Amino acid sequence: MKTERIAELLRASSADAWEIIDSRIKGWEFYFIRHELDQNRAKDVEHVTIRVYKNIGEEAMGSASARIAVSETEENVKKTIDDLVYQASLVRNKPYRLNPPRDFEPMPEYSGSVEAEAEAFINAMNSVRETETEDINSFEIFTDSVERRLINSEGIDITEKYPSSKVEVVVNARKDGHEIELYRLYDLGSCDRDGLVRDVEEVLQIGKDKLIAVPTPAIGTSPVVFSTDAALEIYGYFLDNLNAAYAVRGMTSFELGKPMAEDIRGDKVTLNAVRYMEGSPSNFACDAEGSPIRDLCMIDAGVPKAWCGSRMFTQYMGLDDAFDISNWEVSGGSRSAAELRKGNFLEVVEFSDFQVDSMTGDIFGEIRLGYLHRDGNVIPVSGGSVSGSMRDNIPEMYMSKETRRYSSARVPAVTRLEKVTVSGISGEDQ
Amino acid sequence: MKAPFSKYLDALTPGLRKLIDLLSAHYDYVSVLSTDSKGLMLRISQHSKSVGNQTMTTERGTVVRVYRGGLYSEYALDSFDPERPEETAEAIRKTLDAQLELLKRTGVKPFETGKLSDEPLEIFVERETEYLPEDCEISGMVEKFSAISDRGMAMSEYMLDCMVNVQSTHVCKLFLTKNRYLRQSYVYSEGAVAAILAKDGQNKFGYKSLSGLCGFELFDDIDSKLKGAVDTALELLDADRIEPGEYEIITSPEVSGLIAHEAFGHGVEMDMFVKGRALGAEYIDKRVGSELCTMHEGALCAENVTSYAFDDEGIPAGDVTEIDRGILRTGICDALAALRLGTVPTGNGKRENFEHKVYTRMTNTIFDSGSDTLEDMIKSVKHGYLLEGMDSGMEDPKHWGIQCIITLGREIKDGAFTGKIVAPVIMTGYVPDLLGNISMASADRLVFGSGGCGKGHKEWVKVADGGPYLKTVARLG
Numbered sequence: 001m002k003t004e005r006i007a008e009l010l011r012a013s014s015a016d017a018w019e020i021i022d023s024r025i026k027g028w029e030f031y032f033i034r035h036e037l038d039q040n041r042a043k044d045v046e047h048v049t050i051r052v053y054k055n056i057g058e059e060a061m062g063s064a065s066a067r068i069a070v071s072e073t074e075e076n077v078k079k080t081i082d083d084l085v086y087q088a089s090l091v092r093n094k095p096y097r098l099n100p101p102r103d104f105e106p107m108p109e110y111s112g113s114v115e116a117e118a119e120a121f122i123n124a125m126n127s128v129r130e131t132e133t134e135d136i137n138s139f140e141i142f143t144d145s146v147e148r149r150l151i152n153s154e155g156i157d158i159t160e161k162y163p164s165s166k167v168e169v170v171v172n173a174r175k176d177g178h179e180i181e182l183y184r185l186y187d188l189g190s191c192d193r194d195g196l197v198r199d200v201e202e203v204l205q206i207g208k209d210k211l212i213a214v215p216t217p218a219i220g221t222s223p224v225v226f227s228t229d230a231a232l233e234i235y236g237y238f239l240d241n242l243n244a245a246y247a248v249r250g251m252t253s254f255e256l257g258k259p260m261a262e263d264i265r266g267d268k269v270t271l272n273a274v275r276y277m278e279g280s281p282s283n284f285a286c287d288a289e290g291s292p293i294r295d296l297c298m299i300d301a302g303v304p305k306a307w308c309g310s311r312m313f314t315q316y317m318g319l320d321d322a323f324d325i326s327n328w329e330v331s332g333g334s335r336s337a338a339e340l341r342k343g344n345f346l347e348v349v350e351f352s353d354f355q356v357d358s359m360t361g362d363i364f365g366e367i368r369l370g371y372l373h374r375d376g377n378v379i380p381v382s383g384g385s386v387s388g389s390m391r392d393n394i395p396e397m398y399m400s401k402e403t404r405r406y407s408s409a410r411v412p413a414v415t416r417l418e419k420v421t422v423s424g425i426s427g428e429d430q
Numbered sequence: 431m432k433a434p435f436s437k438y439l440d441a442l443t444p445g446l447r448k449l450i451d452l453l454s455a456h457y458d459y460v461s462v463l464s465t466d467s468k469g470l471m472l473r474i475s476q477h478s479k480s481v482g483n484q485t486m487t488t489e490r491g492t493v494v495r496v497y498r499g500g501l502y503s504e505y506a507l508d509s510f511d512p513e514r515p516e517e518t519a520e521a522i523r524k525t526l527d528a529q530l531e532l533l534k535r536t537g538v539k540p541f542e543t544g545k546l547s548d549e550p551l552e553i554f555v556e557r558e559t560e561y562l563p564e565d566c567e568i569s570g571m572v573e574k575f576s577a578i579s580d581r582g583m584a585m586s587e588y589m590l591d592c593m594v595n596v597q598s599t600h601v602c603k604l605f606l607t608k609n610r611y612l613r614q615s616y617v618y619s620e621g622a623v624a625a626i627l628a629k630d631g632q633n634k635f636g637y638k639s640l641s642g643l644c645g646f647e648l649f650d651d652i653d654s655k656l657k658g659a660v661d662t663a664l665e666l667l668d669a670d671r672i673e674p675g676e677y678e679i680i681t682s683p684e685v686s687g688l689i690a691h692e693a694f695g696h697g698v699e700m701d702m703f704v705k706g707r708a709l710g711a712e713y714i715d716k717r718v719g720s721e722l723c724t725m726h727e728g729a730l731c732a733e734n735v736t737s738y739a740f741d742d743e744g745i746p747a748g749d750v751t752e753i754d755r756g757i758l759r760t761g762i763c764d765a766l767a768a769l770r771l772g773t774v775p776t777g778n779g780k781r782e783n784f785e786h787k788v789y790t791r792m793t794n795t796i797f798d799s800g801s802d803t804l805e806d807m808i809k810s811v812k813h814g815y816l817l818e819g820m821d822s823g824m825e826d827p828k829h830w831g832i833q834c835i836i837t838l839g840r841e842i843k844d845g846a847f848t849g850k851i852v853a854p855v856i857m858t859g860y861v862p863d864l865l866g867n868i869s870m871a872s873a874d875r876l877v878f879g880s881g882g883c884g885k886g887h888k889e890w891v892k893v894a895d896g897g898p899y900l901k902t903v904a905r906l907g
Contacts, residue, residue, distance in 0.1 A: 027785075028529060029787070030529075030533075030538075031787065032538075032541075033541045033704065033705050035538070036538070036539055036540060036541035037501060037533060037538050037539065037540045037541060038541050039501070039502050039503065039504065039766075039787060040501070040503045040504075040526070040529045040530075040533070041503065041504040041505070041506070041787060042504075042505050042506070042525045042526065042529060043505070043506035043507070043785050044505075044506070044507050044509075044521070044525075045491065045506060045507065045508045045785055046508060046509070049484075062479070063480065063481075064480070064481045064482060065480070065481075065482040065483070065484070066482060066483040066484070067483060067484045067488060069466075069490035069491075069508065070508055070509050071438075071490065071508060071509055071510070072490075080483075087481045087568055088481070090481070090568060090569050090572045091474075091479035091480060091481050091572055092479065093478055093479055115528065115532060118532060119532050119535065119536060122532075122533075122536045122538065123536060126536065126537070137705055137706065137707060138705045138707070166888070168886075168887075168888070170705070170707065172706075179706075179828075180828065180829065181707060181828040181829075183886065183887075185886075185887045185888065218674060218675075220674075245477075248477055249475075249476075249477050249590060249591050249626070250590045250591075250628065251590060251591075251626060251628070251633055253631050312478065313478075352824040352826060352831065352833040353822065353824035353833060355822065355835070357854075359626070359633045359635055360632070360633050360634060360635065360854075361632075361633075362854050364835055364854060364856045364907075365833070365856075366824065366831065366832075366833035366856065366858045368826070368829075368831065383831065383858065384858060384905070384907065385674075385833070385856045385858050385907040386907075387671075387674075387854075387856055387907050391631070391632075421671070421674060421907065422674075423674030423675075423856070423858075423905065423906075423907025424674075425858070425859075425905055
């Protein structure tokens with residue numbers, strides 16, 4: 001069923017407010033084993049989600065949502081809307097107002113195609129310099145062209161078209177009959193051939209070192225350096241704690257205008273929302289609820305300055321111009337990457353699955369490859385884990401002047417946390 | 431009652447058969463998977479309540495697989511018109527031909543694969559359920575779950591929020607080839623009660639989950655999960671950090687399940703054998719665990735969230751003994767990986783949804799029970815931990831490493847609990863060591879299906895896993 005017709009049915013319903021998000025997606029996918037094609041796929045789909053709102057007296061409002069299949073009959077869509085209105089009347093939330101139409105600057109129009117993007121990605125992957133001992137095991141390319149339309153009962157009708165791509169790469173390195181693998185998943189917009197090739201070749205180089213890695217010793221509390229996309233987890237902790245949903249639920253200790261920690265001895269975090277970021281897959285003029293996105297300082301030198309998040313929770317906080325952040329950047333710190341790599345420390349370049357729990361601040365990850373810097377020596381290590389707490393590390397963390405972009409975030413290229421516990425597997429300190 | 435098979439899919443069938451005929455003039459093999467899965471989701475907390483019809487596995491659409499010249503190709507769409515199959519056939523051919531042109535331009539050759547067999551098979555399964563998510567009346571449930579949330583808030587001065595999240599999905603799938611006509615309909619449900627507490631600026635989170643191959647009747651006694659969720663979060667408030675090291679451990683059934691999933695769940699997904707990404711390929715018929723270690727995998731192993739009758743490639747569900755008393759016997763396999771490896775598929779070809787590719791995926795992955803009692807297991811520990819609750823895990827099939835993030839550990843010294851709680855606990859290690867050190871296993875076992883699996887970092891599907899209490903040795907940090 002056409003989106004316009006769904007909108008007409010919603011207007012004619014007893015919903016007090018409503019919104020539709022309609023995403024039309026054309027996608028091409030290619031799966032490779034080594035450089036041979038395992039499978040090619042294409043998709044042509046449309047995701048339509050509606051949400052209806054129903055006032056419950058003057059002090060409450062409920063909402064209910066549904067995915068509408070494009071093949072659904074008008075009769076069933078009508079029934080779904082009626083069901084949603086009824087269900088919405090049963091879930092009491094504090095009322096808030098949907099976004100009204102507001103002026104915003106559109107993003108540059110995307111004029112690419114999945115065909116062209118896919119070809120660029122295939123050519124990029126085929127141009128990676130491999131050797132007899134370091135090569136690509138397999139890779140998968142996903143290129144989508146998305147046209148997202150948002151309509152709501154307040155009069156918003158916004159359409160944005162953008163590319164959304166993913167490349168998954170597994171590389172091998174081998175020596176004396178022993179083979180290892182490393183994994184990367186890149187979330188991308190359009191194909192940045194040079195950036196992708198450079199990154200994969202860097203991973204191939206890292207693979208060499210994993211071959212000669214020794215078991216990580218138990219070194220106890222140690223400075224740990226993060227120089228990969230694991231840093232996104234660290235800085236994501238700050239972003240999540242600026243979310244209005246965290247604030248309304250009392251789950252964040254952040255307060256606007258109050259430093260995140262007393263006696264900060266290291267670099268202070270400065271985090272900005274960024275409207276447009278070259279190469280990002282998330283360059284949207286408005287968020288998914290129609291709030292215009294703009295450049296905005298969220299944390300200035302360790303002091304939270306603004307909340308972000310969904311319309312519901314930002315309205316609960318009395319914020320009318322807040323938005324859900326798409327792109328964000330963390331400013332570089334006071335020292336160079338080389339300076340942060342001085343002294344004794346562990347640099348981890350490959351985790352199984354590094355995580356920072358935004359709610360508890362807990363840090364954890366199994367080490368697949370690290371470099372132990374001890375008294376001027378550098379030893380590749382593998383195994384064991386890192387653990388710690390953001391609360392213990394915010395007072396002394398260091399960020400390189402140099403920054404690096406991963407997907408929709410630009411963060412310091414090197415981040416150093418001073419209080420991380422390293423649980424080794426060699427049984428004793430070396 | 432029986433969960434009725436989708437009338438929409440039945441109505442589509444003649445058109446899909448025609449589509450197969452049309453495409454068969456150009457391709458050597460054609461199959462179609464069409465889905466129509468409906469859901470209901472309720473999320474109740476102190477700060478927001480929501481209801482919706484989307485769950486992780488709700489979907490409606492069609493994916494067509496074709497084969498020619500050694501290459502398999504797929505086309506996914508959600509607007510198939512059964513009155514106009516010619517239009518769809520034309521769109522599929524045109525798009526896939528354009529892809530082949532691109533591949534020619536870029537010099538790409540196919541990974542030559544044989545043709546899938548198409549032996550005649552007919553399956554029609556409608557599983558029992560008390561409720562269908564699409565027909566559920568939610569008014570009583572909103573009140574009931576809100577009352578649970580309110581009761582949770584009153585259980586501790588440190589409560590920030592108490593959530594009740596439940597969802598149910600009615601899965602309907604139709605698989606067609608020239609010779610196969612498979613239909614299945616079943617309902618599965620899952621839910622959790624979760625508590626968030628804060629004390630001295632520290633937040634802690636505790637939850638208890640439930641899942642089953644049934645409808646919303648699963649949640650009749652969901653309030654029994656409340657105390658466990660709040661107690662867990664309260665215990666975490668005063669938990670200590672663990673002293674990193676190697677310990678004797680007893681894993682609760684939930685943690686045993688996590689180990690099963692991460693260790694020789696992912697370790698024997700045979701699409702990884704094709705790519706040379708799994709060490710397991712070299713260890714078939716070799717010892718990878720102790721005599722007490724027997725592990726099953728398959729949709730028929732248990733009745734839980736992923737207990738289907740056939741997989742997304744039209745292969746009947748199975749029950750595979752992966753590890754038999756410590757010896758790795760076989761892996762699990764999707765249909766194309768089986769062709770490439772010269773073996774038989776095990777009914778483990780799964781898609782995130784019709785828009786996604788098939789990979790070899792887990793269903794129910796479960797350790798067999800032993801004969802020990804938990805009491806005897808605790809008494810046997812000199813210094814170690816009983817590990818409870820699972821937060822996440824990550825596999826490493828190439829090197830047999832494992833990472834499990836566990837909610838908490840209860841310290842045991844000289845055969846008795848000391849009362850000390852440690853959290854969070856990161857369990858890491860080398861899988862054969864972990865399984866090789868299994869020295870005791872309890873007689874009971876449980877299966878958990880409230881989680882999902884991303885096969886690394888994407889492609890999310892429902893899985894279930896479990897086992898008994900197991901005693902082994904692991905490195906904790």
